[in-house]
Structure formats: structure tokens, C-alpha cells
Amino acid sequence: MDGGDFGPEQRERWRLDTLREYRIMDTGPEPAFDRVTKLVADLFEVPITLVSLVGDCRQWFKSAHGLGSTETPRDISFCDHVVVGEEAMVVTDARLDSRFAENPLVTGDPFIRFYAGVPLRAYNGAILGTLCIIDREPRPTLGFREMERLKDFATIIMAEADLRRIVAERDEARRTLERALDYSGIATWQLDTRIDALRWRGATAELWGADYATALQTSDAAFERIHPDDRAMVRAALDESMASGTPYAIEHRVLHPDRGVRWLGVRGDWDVRDDDAALTGVCIDVTEQKSRQENANLLMRELHHRMRNLFATVSAIISLTRHAARDVDDYVERISSRLDALNRAQNVLLGANFMTGSMHALMREVEAAFPRIRWSGPDLLLPENALVAMALVFNELATNAAKHGALTGENGLVEVSWSQDSEGTEPRLFRLNWAESGGATGVVPPARTSFGTLLMERSVKNNLGGTIERRWEPGGLIVDIALPARWREA
The missing domain is CATH 3.30.450.20 (PAS domain)
Structure with a gap:
């Protein structure tokens, strides 16, 4: 951007923005600039040489050879005319120039008579100020070679200023990068x-x-x-x-x-x-990534183990159901029912962490399949093997109730309740009661031990290390299950 398409106000804002980029205003003296002003003063045999930077309301001297002050107001500045006009300016006798005759810098200290200033042009064309020479006596105008030489020194000044700007930008970029590295x-x-x-x-x-x-x-x-x-x-x-x-x-x-x-x-x-x-x-x-990877590997091993257990359970159910089924339709019905029980257990595990499942979540699955089952008890976290075993037990009891027990009648109901003995009780047990009532037919003990009964006993005794007792009372089947109280509350 060179500012060529800007109006006066926009161009001035652009110029001041460029000046701020250099981060040079109000900085301390620097030999690189002071050497140039001294050399220019000696070369042109003038008492005063300035590197003047023009801000919004003042001109400030980065280097002032032969002058004690460091700034003057912009509205009385000779250099402002160079900045606004964007070209070099020579005043041979300020007392005879209508622009400056009444200027306090002419009528008072430093009693300027002769002034020659050339623009300090930034990398983008903006004029930041001037390199100027001042004499307290009138002088003839500068020749072409003298003006070119003064411009060359202005170029040297800007090369030094650009070096400062680039170094400052580099340092700022480095600090920004270091902050970004810290935060990242x-x-x-x-x-x-x-x-x-x-x-x-x-x-x-x-x-x-x-x-x-x-x-x-x-x-x-x-x-x-x-x-x-x-x-x-x-x-x-x-x-x-x-x-x-x-x-x-x-x-x-x-x-x-x-x-x-x-x-x-x-x-x-x-x-x-x-x-x-x-x-x-x-x-x-990468600690967190490593931890996630290890957890993923652990989960994959756990899922592999669970799948093997699930396939083994399904295989056993299919094999044993085949021997107990009366015909193909009965076989398909029994298999579907028991696979539904396994699916209920897996739904609970999938809704949690694959390793434990909620007793309440399991009972909600059972209630959804058998709406007239009511339940109450503390929510417990069951490991996968216990959850599958309990799902199979509830499925066998509920299926039997729907075929032969309480759920055969419109008013039939099953109430399931459980509790755990208080801490310190020996042996501390989990106790569950299944109570049926309101069935359409009388309840009598079965004539033979069915596969469903064997599956429940195997689940409770072999898998969970507990006991199961069934009583066929006039009101309906009562089942009491007692297990070691190993499950913590959710």
C-alpha cells in the first residue's frame, strides 16, 4: 500500500500508522543517527542538523546536532512543510519568506535564517519527517549536487531506521512465537x-x-x-x-x-x-494420547474377552435349547427369547463403560419387554458376567410368568425387590425377591425340571456363587435369590 489513492485525511492516518511501525518516537539517543547529523553538519558547515520526525501534533528530534531542545510544536515546524508537500524545501532567508517571517523559531531562539530539508521516506513511500540543516545566517540555495548529497544522507538515516524496524519486528515475532509455544x-x-x-x-x-x-x-x-x-x-x-x-x-x-x-x-x-x-x-x-491409546488397547482386549464369553454363552444356549425344544417353532421361540435377554444386557453395558452395568438400567430393559413387572431396590453396578447372568434369570422368570404364571391374566403382576445387608454383616448378602400375583390359572410346581430352570440355577449358583429357592404358593410363584454382596451402589 503506497497511499496514492488516499484523500488528505486518510493519507495522514496512513503516514502516522507507518511512523508508529518504526517504534522510534521518544527513544533515546543512538550513535548511528548522531554520527550522520555530525557528519552532515561538518560537510555543509552549518551549526544545526536535525533528524526530525513529524507526529500528529509535534515534531520530535531523533538526533539534534547543535540544538538543545528535543521537540517543537508541529504548527510552527519548518519540517511539516516538507512532509505535507512531500518534497525537499530550501529557505534562504526566513525573515524574507511570508510563511516563516513571524514564526517564533525565526523571531526567537534558535533564530533560524537558512533551512534546507529533504524527506525521510519510509519503505512504503510515507514521509515520516526530514533530515534538515539550519543556519542562523542567510545562505544561498543549495546546488543540485548538494541536494543530492543531502538526500543520500537521508537515505542512510532511513536505512538505519528500517534496520531498527526490522529488528523490532523480528524481536516481536520471536516473542509472539515463544508465547505461542508456551501456550501450545x-x-x-x-x-x-x-x-x-x-x-x-x-x-x-x-x-x-x-x-x-x-x-x-x-x-x-x-x-x-x-x-x-x-x-x-x-x-x-x-x-x-x-x-x-x-x-x-x-x-x-x-x-x-x-x-x-x-x-x-x-x-x-x-x-x-x-x-x-x-x-x-x-x-x-503426549501423555494423554498415550493414556488414551493404552485405554483403547485395554478396551479392545476387554471387548475381545467379552465377545468370547458372549459367543460361548450363545453357543451353550443354542446347544442346550436344542435338546429341550419340542419342535422347530418352539426352538426358535426359546432361542429368540434368550438372545433378547443377552441383548438387554449388552444394551446396558453399551450405555455405560462396557465393564459394568446398572441394575436399574437392566430392570428398565426388562420392564420394557414385560410391562407388568414392578421393581424397587438400590441401584447397583454389576460387572459384565453378573449382568448377563441376572438378565438370563429375569428373562426365564418373566417368560415363564407370561406362559404359565402371573402374566397370563389381565390383572397379573410381578413385583421384584432387592436389598443388600448392611456393612459388617457376616455373611453379607444381596437378597432379591420375585413375587407373582393375580395369574389367570392356578400355580403348581412343574412336572419336570426344564432347561429354563437349569439355566437359572446355573446362572445363580455357578456364575454368581449364590442360591435360588422357588415356592409355588396359591397367589403365585415366589423366588428368593441370595448372593454374596459384592456390588457397590451406583
């Missing part, structure tokens, strides 16, 4: 392999410890902070990278003084300069 949790490092010297930036304290500046000055010192079990692996990777000149990449643990064992992901590559080689890289905390 990334540390940068550089290893000089000739003298084993480490340099750090960014979030090093967060990743390696607050004492890194003194404690981790060499690679040998850094190895002391790497987990002992990982040191040989890291050393081998570093030696391979140094021998082959290939990038360095590894994940390892560190013993952080404040945060304990942490995992770091480290990457580096070689920065070759002449005969010097330095390994430069970054490191980042």
Missing part, C-alpha cells in the same frame, strides 16, 4: 553435537522441569531426566541419527521434578551451516 505446550531445542550443548525455548519448564536452564545444558544431563527404562532406546535412536544424518524421531518418558512420569514426543532434523551441524527439533507432551 511445545518446547523447541537445539543440540550442538560438537560441544554437547543444548539450547531450549518454549514450554520447556512444563515438559522438562522449571530448572531446565541450568539442569539440562547438555544431552548427558537431559539423559539423566529420561526414564531409566527408555534411556538405551533413546541413545540408540540419537546415535543412529548422528551417524546417518537422518531425522530424529522418538517417544519416551521423562521424570518431571513436579509432574512425575510424563510421555514426550520428540522430533528433530539437522541444520547444516558450512562445516557446522546442529540437531534442531521440538518436543510435546
Whole structure:
């Protein structure tokens, strides 16, 4: 942007914005500028030479040779005419110039008579001020060669100012990058392999410890902070990278003084300069990613184990149901019912963490399939094997109630309640009561032991280590189940 399409007000705002970019106003004296003003004063044989920067309401002197003041108001400034006119200006005798004859800088100290100023033009064309020479006596105008020489010195002044600006921008960019690294949790490092010297930036304290500046000055010192079990692996990777000149990449643990064992992901590559080689890289905390990966691996192993158990259970149900079924339709019905029970258990596990399931969630699944079942009791967290066993028990009891018991009648009802003995009771038991009432037909003990009965007893006794008792009373079937109280409340 060169400001050529701006109106006067926009152009002035653009010029002032450019001046602020240089971060030079109100800074201290600098030899680089003072040498130029002294040289110009000697060359042109004038008492005063100024590097004048024109702000919004004042002109300020970055270098003032032969003048004690550091600024003057802009409205009486000679240099403002150069800035506004955007070209060099020479005044041979200010007393005879209508623009300046009554100017306090002419009528009073420093009693300006002669003035010559050339623009200080920024990288984008904006004029920031002037390099000017001043005499207290009238002088003839400057020749072409003299003006060109003054402009050359103005160019030198701006080259120095641009160098300051670029350095300031670089430093600001570096500070911004370091802040970004701090906030991002990334540390940068550089290893000089000739003298084993480490340099750090960014979030090093967060990743390696607050004492890194003194404690981790060499690679040998850094190895002391790497987990002992990982040191040989890291050393081998570093030696391979140094021998082959290939990038360095590894994940390892560190013993952080404040945060304990942490995992770091480290990457580096070689920065070759002449005969010097330095390994430069970054490191980042990957502890959470490692933890998630380990949890995912654990979950996959757990799911594999659960699937094997589930397939084994399904296989056993299919095999035993085949022997108990009267015909194909009966076989399909029984298989479907028991697979539905397994599905209810899996729904509960999927709604939680795959490892435990809520007793209340299981009973809601049972109630959805058999609406006239009412239940009450504390919510308990059942492990997967217990949840599957209880789902099969409830399914067999509910299916039997729908075919032969309380749920055959419109007014039939099943009430399920459970509790756990208080802490300190020996033996401490989980007790569940299944009570049917209101069935359409009389309740009598079965003539033979069915597969459903065997499945319930196997689930309670073999899988859960408990007991199950059934009583066929006139009002309906009563079932009491007692198990070791191993489940905690949800």
C-alpha cells in the first residue's frame, strides 16, 4: 500500500500508522543517527542538523546536532512543510519568506535564517519527517549536487531506521512465537553435537522441569531426566541419527521434578551451516494420547474377552435349547427369547463403560419387554458376567410368568425387590425377591425340571456363587435369590 489513492485525511492516518511501525518516537539517543547529523553538519558547515520526525501534533528530534531542545510544536515546524508537500524545501532567508517571517523559531531562539530539508521516506513511500540543516545566517540555495548529497544522507538515516524496524519486528515475532509455544505446550531445542550443548525455548519448564536452564545444558544431563527404562532406546535412536544424518524421531518418558512420569514426543532434523551441524527439533507432551491409546488397547482386549464369553454363552444356549425344544417353532421361540435377554444386557453395558452395568438400567430393559413387572431396590453396578447372568434369570422368570404364571391374566403382576445387608454383616448378602400375583390359572410346581430352570440355577449358583429357592404358593410363584454382596451402589 503506497497511499496514492488516499484523500488528505486518510493519507495522514496512513503516514502516522507507518511512523508508529518504526517504534522510534521518544527513544533515546543512538550513535548511528548522531554520527550522520555530525557528519552532515561538518560537510555543509552549518551549526544545526536535525533528524526530525513529524507526529500528529509535534515534531520530535531523533538526533539534534547543535540544538538543545528535543521537540517543537508541529504548527510552527519548518519540517511539516516538507512532509505535507512531500518534497525537499530550501529557505534562504526566513525573515524574507511570508510563511516563516513571524514564526517564533525565526523571531526567537534558535533564530533560524537558512533551512534546507529533504524527506525521510519510509519503505512504503510515507514521509515520516526530514533530515534538515539550519543556519542562523542567510545562505544561498543549495546546488543540485548538494541536494543530492543531502538526500543520500537521508537515505542512510532511513536505512538505519528500517534496520531498527526490522529488528523490532523480528524481536516481536520471536516473542509472539515463544508465547505461542508456551501456550501450545511445545518446547523447541537445539543440540550442538560438537560441544554437547543444548539450547531450549518454549514450554520447556512444563515438559522438562522449571530448572531446565541450568539442569539440562547438555544431552548427558537431559539423559539423566529420561526414564531409566527408555534411556538405551533413546541413545540408540540419537546415535543412529548422528551417524546417518537422518531425522530424529522418538517417544519416551521423562521424570518431571513436579509432574512425575510424563510421555514426550520428540522430533528433530539437522541444520547444516558450512562445516557446522546442529540437531534442531521440538518436543510435546503426549501423555494423554498415550493414556488414551493404552485405554483403547485395554478396551479392545476387554471387548475381545467379552465377545468370547458372549459367543460361548450363545453357543451353550443354542446347544442346550436344542435338546429341550419340542419342535422347530418352539426352538426358535426359546432361542429368540434368550438372545433378547443377552441383548438387554449388552444394551446396558453399551450405555455405560462396557465393564459394568446398572441394575436399574437392566430392570428398565426388562420392564420394557414385560410391562407388568414392578421393581424397587438400590441401584447397583454389576460387572459384565453378573449382568448377563441376572438378565438370563429375569428373562426365564418373566417368560415363564407370561406362559404359565402371573402374566397370563389381565390383572397379573410381578413385583421384584432387592436389598443388600448392611456393612459388617457376616455373611453379607444381596437378597432379591420375585413375587407373582393375580395369574389367570392356578400355580403348581412343574412336572419336570426344564432347561429354563437349569439355566437359572446355573446362572445363580455357578456364575454368581449364590442360591435360588422357588415356592409355588396359591397367589403365585415366589423366588428368593441370595448372593454374596459384592456390588457397590451406583
